[in-house]
Amino acid sequence: MVKYLIGASVRGAAHRRHLTPNQDAIKWFSEPTILAISDGHGSQKSFRSERGARFAVEVALNTIKGFIETINFNNFLLTKRVADEQLPQIIVRAWQAAVQSDIDKQPFSKTELEILKGNNNTLAYGATLLSVVVTSDFIIYWQLGDGDILTVWENGTVEKPLPKDERLFANETTSLCGKTAWYDFRFRFQHILKVPPKLLLLSSDGYANSFCDESSFLQVGGDILQLIETEGLYYVRQHLENWLCESSERGSGDDISVGLIVLNEEAK
Template sequence: MAVTAPTRWRTGTASVRGAAHRRNGMPNQDAVRATRCPDHTPLILALADGHGSARCFRSHCGARLAVGVAHLARSQLHEPVGLSQVKRWAEEQLPRELVRQWRRRVERHLAREPFTANELAPLDAAGRRALAANPFLAYGTTLLMVIAAPAFILYLQLGDGDILTVAANGGIERPIAKDPRLIANETTSLCSPQAWEEMRVTFQALAGTPPGLILAATDGYANSFRDEAGFQQVARDLWEMIRSGGWDDIEEQLPDWLQEATEQGSGDDITVGLLAERTDPRRPDAAPRLERDAEPNERATPTETA
């Protein structure tokens, strides 16, 4: 779809290495990236959570490849077509293209860096057979994706993690409902043989006011709270801070809040991406600050966790 009016979104991202991962010497297996297309619209936010199991020993690489691939979608968003065509592309073509491009990048990475004896040593016979049958398994990762444009917002999810929207009145919604198939540590993944069929897509045409805030997070964040209500309250609190002019404070303190969450809660890596409607009338056309791919963060932070 051709986009001419600038979207007025602020973006912020943060990623911290899980407390348990630090103790075990494991890397941050999450990745995040926010990119604005040429002419400043639309904006694409992508998060990925590498599985980190013994068989998925390169999942931190797989996550970084996934957020890079997600941003290839920008090349499809400048054609002068209507919303119905964009919706059809998002539901029918985008999932297959994401999987295809991710696999291509994994194959290139593996060609440059074949599996080493040290990487394979922890695997039992069954694990080696599984990897021989499906080498993408070593790079297994989830993917969360949001595309925000003036006329629509697109949400895509594969695997666990959370996307919440906050309306101007503070109402919380999940544009993509929780997948009942994801129990305990089970999750759908880009390494699955037909991963495109597992992707869930929600397309929202914007007839009125867009959400005031979109929060996307890997599952380590929600798992740090006692219940869903506690997690949703974080999104509501962030929106209240933004409305009160506290965006700069959020950008500064978000890594610390996530660090405290992993230390007191899940122990997992935690990555968050925020899209907030720009409401400051003094800077209506100011470009939002974009973050680079987040690296493991060693600073300390707050939130009411389990």
């Protein structure tokens, strides 16, 4: 099974106008195939969230990589249990350690402490996390907070592999800085019995929020797969950043990050 990864993260149109940084982060490994996206909250109290997002993707990739390198691929039940019950806790604790190390290097100013108003220091770094690992035998998905994961199948069907979290509405989201962060992860272990999806798309919430409705957003998964198959992966890689900038300008105004994993023998 051939696996190709491409991705891009763009500063939102509103962020450019207000001179605020891109608070998303994206990172991937090609071997093993792991992709992670994080969206820093960017609120007044999460004033270091672009760092929190960067720490999130680094921690997720390193944690998942270590897990994949040590598991017994013949025991799917144990693999699923560890991935579901232990990895979220390891990721959260590693993220908290990275945050504390950053605070030790650059302590909060008096003004920043006043903004936090006694809240947990990790609130300043608050961020969401999407991550996925793909092997020849299974795909594992993790999600904490908003954003989207789509699977696109050969027949054009586009699905969301994870259940909806009813707590996510308006600007409310679960987060790495939450008190119950590791319990708030959504998870799925997908055993590849015959044919895997042809495309996995991960995106921060700025992308879906740039479409008029969910059906229009879901359609983009099939559209991108069709472009890959007709124009080639290089074409999509060349244009992806511009497409995301245009989406932000016409839509949400937010930062947008998109990562694509192509499971396609014909990808060029």
